[in-house]
Amino acid sequence: MKTAVVLFTRDLRVRDNPALAAACANADQVVPLFVLDPALGKLSANRVRFLHQALADLRSTLRDKGGDLVIRMGDPVAETIELARSVNAEGIGMAADVSLYARKREKRLTEEAERHRMALKLFPGLTIVDPGTLRPGGGGNGYKVFSPYHRTWRAAKWRDEVATPRKITMPHGVAVGRLPALPEGESPDAAEGGETEARRQLATWLRHIGPYPDLHDDMAADGTSRLSPYLRFGCLSPLELANAAIKHEAEEYVRQLCWRDFYYQVALAMPQLSTEPIRPSGDTSWRDDKSALEHWQDGLTGVPIVDAGMRQLRAEGWMHNRARLITAAFLTKHLGVDWRHGVDWFFRWLLDGDVPNNSGNWQWVAGTGNDTRPYRKFNPIRQAQRFDPEGVYVRRYVPELKGVEGGAVHQPWRLPDEVKRGLDYPGPLESHRDEAVWLRP
Template sequence: MRVRVVLFTSDLRVHDHPPLRAALDASDAVVPLFVRDSGIDAASFTVPNREAFLADCLRDLDAGLRERGGRLILRDGDVTDEVAKVVSETDACAVHLAGGVSRYARRREDGLRAALRGLGCEVVVHDAVVTCVPPGEVAPAGKDHFAVFTPYHRHWDQQPVRSVVRAPRAITVPEGVGSAPLPQRDKVPGVSPGLAEGGEEAGRKRLTAWLRSGISAYEDRHDDLPGDATSKLSPHLHFGTIGPVEAAQRSRAAGGPGAEAFVRQLAWRDFHHQVLAARPAAAHDDYRTQGDRWRTARSAREDIEAWQEGRTGYPVVDAAMRQLRHEGWMHNRGRLIASSFLVKTLYVDWRVGARHFLDLLVDGDVANNQLNWQWMAGTGTDSRPNRVLNPLAQAERYDPDGTYVRRWVPELAGLEGAAVHRPWKLRGLERAAYDYPDPIVELSDGLARFKRARGLD
């Protein structure tokens, strides 16, 4: 019997899955394998929200495989060791997996090749599974990647995209391959109470609903904080319960300005992946240093704690941070406002904010999280490194009636309209009625500090 292993990583689906399709076409049986990798635990990347969402994804993936006659094989430990064990147990001739872009993913691929070579087993890496366009496929002449989004997007938009791969009808798994028990979401402590459901079924339902009733208004409403009119597909893209190629193809088929704007966001995702693939150190080092001497976790401890807890005294910032803690997710405009406040107004090292986001975000992705933080800090790919988002101006523009703030900062619910954005303007007993802090910094003072640090004063 010809056996091949399909190693699932961040592609937890049966629809539009090139590694699974290729393995099935070339073998009599496949081993659908997921390894809960001890290396990821050691890197402190396993956090409650993603662990709980992953539990949903693995159980749903197993159900999807069982509907087709297969099942998911789950192992725990070092990914290279566990894959080698499965190859030895089944005499598999090849391991198929999706290509990754992080330094860790590349080391994993290299480690698999080295370990399996002696077993006579081939490693087949598939592109355009985690991204629409493979990193490195689009690059300027003489360079390995685009450093600016606009020209990247122009070329990206002209690239031919592979066809969506149909889900298999039948899957045969060799008998006798042992598996660890599937995890359960309700056994994971410390999960955000409003965390969304994970899994391919939930992801596909969300994508279909989004295409039917949300995407047409996306261009006009994607920054609407109270309207909550974004797709909320980012967790499913991160875990691969929906494929970016299928999301792009179906969005383009829907057509219209909203679809174009949404597909542009998928291009941003690919852009960050190709930057990290070319510059893996950008996961922790400045892509373009500005010579900053940031305030650190130690020197700015009280300010950082206030920001993390949603007690900065700026309601729109605090609303965004509380949404993050409650849902394990944050509105895209809220992410920009909250990150700008930390790095530009408080002048705190972007890595402090990036780590906190990774500790809570269910869609916490190294490429997108770290490079978006650097974009806001002005040390990444932003062509305007000194931009500062004024949280009051942002609140007035994107939450004009204060609905978003009142949703997430309930102690201010008694303030009507835009007055909720400036509670410190209240006086006497009226101010005392609200258990909410005064601003931890004057915006003018924060701006002056930032300009001094960047030599702009």
């Protein structure tokens, strides 16, 4: 093949990128392309900023290898076909994806490529095991329970990591286009996007991965990798990360990566994951309580561990995994508010927000998804006492409570009246003060 176009989507890296590696191995000339779709305007300000940082970093890396990143704006199918025709490309490569939008894009691109007598090839790379590969013994579209999926996933033969192209040769005269100005994000402490930063954080993480089984739920220790935004945009290969974790004998961390793959195969079977319950019988009547929802969004519920998580979300565009569980359970199981409001709010702020994991996990917590115990409740106070016993995490994000010592910070309503009067912090939501389970000492 003389010329191939590689359409980058959510694989913004050069290392272990099967689509890019195949194009460089089989074509004399390769044109890397990213299309800024106007639909991306619906992304959160945080993710748009992260995306643009990742694109700038990708362009720099491709230029170091003799290539460049072509930037176009508009409909990704039309722009890809137009560029491919202008360079007389014989083939187009891109990473396969599972979201409803991505699958519609792939279908349209396949049809247009065939119409113009070009070959479109889809490649793995967004997950460790392709979402449609593993099937339960009894048939069906995919696994609905994690444990049997994990056993099959762990026993499966994974693909080999592909080599990083040493050189990229582009056709002469291709107008590469300009990167858009870096937009403002909403979270002041959000992580920086790009493969370079991802690899820096990966190297740091692997030096500290040993205590992960003991620390990943310790909210004060902040002992998680914080690599999820880089996985979401493909700045880091999930396969490379899993292989590295195995070399460090961090099986518990590999299990967490399996959860990510699990929800991708769920999303493949159920593309309406963000709006329709997996288990309809669990989609009960939800309370229409705008005030409660807004207090939850603002981190002003009066329950410190919940408010700390919600404020971390706004400040960093990220939230500790245990805090995600606590805050989601509080909204759905304690306040009785529809899980879809939570999905939308997290999508607005999270750098790592994607359909499979954000929506899948919300449904798990709400009791409408893949949880085998859909009616479980999480007591936020007991969770706080277990995973933030000295209140370090709470005081980190709720400055009004910095003067409260130790674990007393988790139940400020039980402090002496003279102490409570000195705190600029709300009591528990009026609509929820009858929730004796967690207000009780």
